[in-house]
Amino acid sequence: MVTLKEIAEKAGVHPSVISKVVNGKPVSIRDDTRNRILALLKELNYQPNKAAQNLKKGSNRAIGMVVPDFFNTVYAEIIHGAENMAAQLEYTLFVYSLKQKELQDDYLPRSIKQQIDGILIASSDIDDSDVLALMDELPLVLVNRLSKGIDSYVVADDSGGAKKAVAHLLELGHTQIAHISGPLYTGTGLNRFQGYRAALNEKDIPFHPALMVEAPYSLVGGYNAMNELFKAPVQPTALFASNLLVAIGALKACNEHNIRVPDDLSIVTLHDAEIAAMMTPALTTVKLPLYEMGETAVKQLVSLIDENHKKGTVVEGTELIRRDSTKKWKR
Amino acid sequence: MVTLKEIAEKAGVHPSVISKVVNGKPVSIRDDTRNRILALLKELNYQPNKAAQNLKKGSNRAIGMVVPDFFNTVYAEIIHGAENMAAQLEYTLFVYSLKQKELQDDYLPRSIKQQIDGILIASSDIDDSDVLALMDELPLVLVNRLSKGIDSYVVADDSGGAKKAVAHLLELGHTQIAHISGPLYTGTGLNRFQGYRAALNEKDIPFHPALMVEAPYSLVGGYNAMNELFKAPVQPTALFASNLLVAIGALKACNEHNIRVPDDLSIVTLHDAEIAAMMTPALTTVKLPLYEMGETAVKQLVSLIDENHKKGTVVEGTELIRRDSTKKWKR
DNA sequence: CTGTTAGCGCTTTCAG
DNA sequence: CTGAAAGCGCTAACAG
Numbered sequence: 001m002v003t004l005k006e007i008a009e010k011a012g013v014h015p016s017v018i019s020k021v022v023n024g025k026p027v028s029i030r031d032d033t034r035n036r037i038l039a040l041l042k043e044l045n046y047q048p049n050k051a052a053q054n055l056k057k058g059s060n061r062a063i064g065m066v067v068p069d070f071f072n073t074v075y076a077e078i079i080h081g082a083e084n085m086a087a088q089l090e091y092t093l094f095v096y097s098l099k100q101k102e103l104q105d106d107y108l109p110r111s112i113k114q115q116i117d118g119i120l121i122a123s124s125d126i127d128d129s130d131v132l133a134l135m136d137e138l139p140l141v142l143v144n145r146l147s148k149g150i151d152s153y154v155v156a157d158d159s160g161g162a163k164k165a166v167a168h169l170l171e172l173g174h175t176q177i178a179h180i181s182g183p184l185y186t187g188t189g190l191n192r193f194q195g196y197r198a199a200l201n202e203k204d205i206p207f208h209p210a211l212m213v214e215a216p217y218s219l220v221g222g223y224n225a226m227n228e229l230f231k232a233p234v235q236p237t238a239l240f241a242s243n244l245l246v247a248i249g250a251l252k253a254c255n256e257h258n259i260r261v262p263d264d265l266s267i268v269t270l271h272d273a274e275i276a277a278m279m280t281p282a283l284t285t286v287k288l289p290l291y292e293m294g295e296t297a298v299k300q301l302v303s304l305i306d307e308n309h310k311k312g313t314v315v316e317g318t319e320l321i322r323r324d325s326t327k328k329w330k331r
Numbered sequence: 332m333v334t335l336k337e338i339a340e341k342a343g344v345h346p347s348v349i350s351k352v353v354n355g356k357p358v359s360i361r362d363d364t365r366n367r368i369l370a371l372l373k374e375l376n377y378q379p380n381k382a383a384q385n386l387k388k389g390s391n392r393a394i395g396m397v398v399p400d401f402f403n404t405v406y407a408e409i410i411h412g413a414e415n416m417a418a419q420l421e422y423t424l425f426v427y428s429l430k431q432k433e434l435q436d437d438y439l440p441r442s443i444k445q446q447i448d449g450i451l452i453a454s455s456d457i458d459d460s461d462v463l464a465l466m467d468e469l470p471l472v473l474v475n476r477l478s479k480g481i482d483s484y485v486v487a488d489d490s491g492g493a494k495k496a497v498a499h500l501l502e503l504g505h506t507q508i509a510h511i512s513g514p515l516y517t518g519t520g521l522n523r524f525q526g527y528r529a530a531l532n533e534k535d536i537p538f539h540p541a542l543m544v545e546a547p548y549s550l551v552g553g554y555n556a557m558n559e560l561f562k563a564p565v566q567p568t569a570l571f572a573s574n575l576l577v578a579i580g581a582l583k584a585c586n587e588h589n590i591r592v593p594d595d596l597s598i599v600t601l602h603d604a605e606i607a608a609m610m611t612p613a614l615t616t617v618k619l620p621l622y623e624m625g626e627t628a629v630k631q632l633v634s635l636i637d638e639n640h641k642k643g644t645v646v647e648g649t650e651l652i653r654r655d656s657t658k659k660w661k662r
Numbered sequence: 663c664t665g666t667t668a669g670c671g672c673t674t675t676c677a678g
Numbered sequence: 679c680t681g682a683a684a685g686c687g688c689t690a691a692c693a694g
Contacts, residue, residue, distance in 0.1 A: 348679090
């Protein structure tokens with residue numbers, strides 16, 4: 001690895017001159033020396049040493065992102081959006097999954113905390129109190145989650161999306177609409193539930209608690225919840241599932257119970273991904289702007305780092321994607 | 332952020348002494364000063380500055396991992412295994428997805444290359460030549476892929492797994508067994524294809540080229556390939572799909588063509604994940620030790636970094652998981 | 663326009 | 679047992 005000093009020797013100038021050239025500092029440098037240096041730089045393929053720069057400047061142009069795990073395509077899309085924006089802003093993005101265990105002694109290992117200038121938290125497995133503590137150490141923005149006392153976040157229009165999904169069901173003539181909600185201690189779970197309630201309200205359809213089950217955002221979560229629903233005193237003709245994985249799990253349960261989708265039960269869910277179209281029947285979804293959320297989150301974090309701009313944004317834009325899992329109700 | 336020097340001042344000793352205490356150096360230090368220092372360290376919550384350490388030592392205890400994208404649960408499992416082992420070995424793992432674009436000027440951005448001591452390549456989108464070039468710069472191990480001229484890799488027993496899958500079909504009485512292979516320019520695609528051939532050979536069943544279609548490892552890849560297969564002059568009674576996503580895509584195509592699985596067509600595939608059980612019918616798979624591969628890859632990379640041990644390992648252990656997509660053939 | 667100097671925070675070798 | 683000093687590679691303020 002060639003260093004500034006070496007270049008300086010070969011060029012017969014002082015290292016600091018090289019530094020100025022490399023960093024394009026607004027100082028005047030004689031053209032011939034500048035060119036000589038530039039040539040050398042290229043010839044020897046000079047690459048500044050990051051560790052030295054970091055030490056000197058006390059910053060890395062790197063940000064971290066914490067996701068619960070890598071199995072959920074919802075996060076995959078957020079990550080890709082974040083990666084893209086980070087690259088545009090010339091930041092490096094490091095992604096980690098964080099399980100409970102690691103939170104115990106320290107919220108984030110030092111090895112990570114010290115290499116980044118700010119962090120994106122996209123995991124709802126981390127307690128509010130831990131997030132608050134983290135916020136004292138680093139610029140932080142929440143992604144697709146909310147936390148008491150933190151007004152720096154990027155979320156989708158969960159309640160609007162939910163409302164749109166349920167309104168679709170309503171339009172199809174359904175009135176017995178079940179909801180498998182996300183965990184109600186999460187912002188997304190709560191907002192989606194509220195969207196569901198709001199849509200029902202608009203049509204003066206009473207909320208029936210027996211038609212609602214709370215479940216984690218996972219395949220088995222949806223599967224188990226649907227099985228719960230089968231035990232309800234009234235049977236729904238449609239289901240609004242809080243998330244794609246939940247919907248897939250619910251669909252499985254329906255298949256096992258010989259409930260035909262969409263003939264016996266219409267299903268609509270939030271989040272769109274390729275897999276939704278590959279299910280049988282292909283799932284009707286409301287697409288959330290996940291990619292954009294990732295982008296926005298990085299943009300916002302960087303502005304927080306650079307200018308201490310703190311704010312919350314909800315990325316608008318939800319889109320109903322009609323496929324084959326919803327159908328007009330007539331009986 | 333409190334520094335060594337500050338601690339030293341408060342303790343009334345020289346910074347270097349603190350350094351020795353912090354790092355548990357095998358030098359004798361009087362008990363009372365050591366305790367005094369230790370107390371101070373805790374009280375002020377001293378955290379060594381990583382950038383300074385990196386600069387000084389020229390190493391980071393960090394490794395990178397490159398995956399094609401975050402949508403594939405196959406990689407999710409490898410990542411989790413790698414994360415786990417990295418944590419055990421006290422390395423930090425940074426994961427990135429790498430698309431074509433970024434490869435153009437430089438295989439890996441400097442911002443990343445310089446922060447890591449070695450790299451795991453789990454993406455087959457990167458050309459062999461690029462991988463070779465990268466290997467000149469960094470200790471490198473290939474994960475779940477092979478590359479000409481690189482004998483540092485960790486792969487699963489792809490051909491053994493494939494053979495096991497096809498043997499299962501054979502045992503069920505199938506003889507017209509189609510194969511949707513992975514890209515044959517990849518090591519995994521090739522090995523799985525060979526396993527398929529080997530299983531057929533053992534039962535003296537001729538290989539029928541019309542029953543084989545090459546496809547990328549993706550949902551649409553499988554979907555399109557299956558549609559190709561429907562045009563074949565002979566119709567298979569069973570399918571061996573090279574990968575779980577491919578199988579899901581193929582299943583979708585079958586559903587659209589009213590081919591009942593498993594009655595008209597049995598399907599078996601490689602890789603197991605929760606989603607396999609959630610399909611209807613639940614997919615029979617051969618489980619590959621992905622998590623272990625991730626672990627092994629990190630272990631091997633670290634031994635390459637520390638002791639320059641270069642080797643290739645195939646992580647053995649494949650397991651047939653019978654579910655509902657395969658069935659005895661009788662007609 | 664170019665050079666000097668100092669120092670980021672830490673580790674390590676050598677001396678006391 | 680503890681201190682001094684040097685230096686990793688780079689940057690920035692200041693001097694020449």
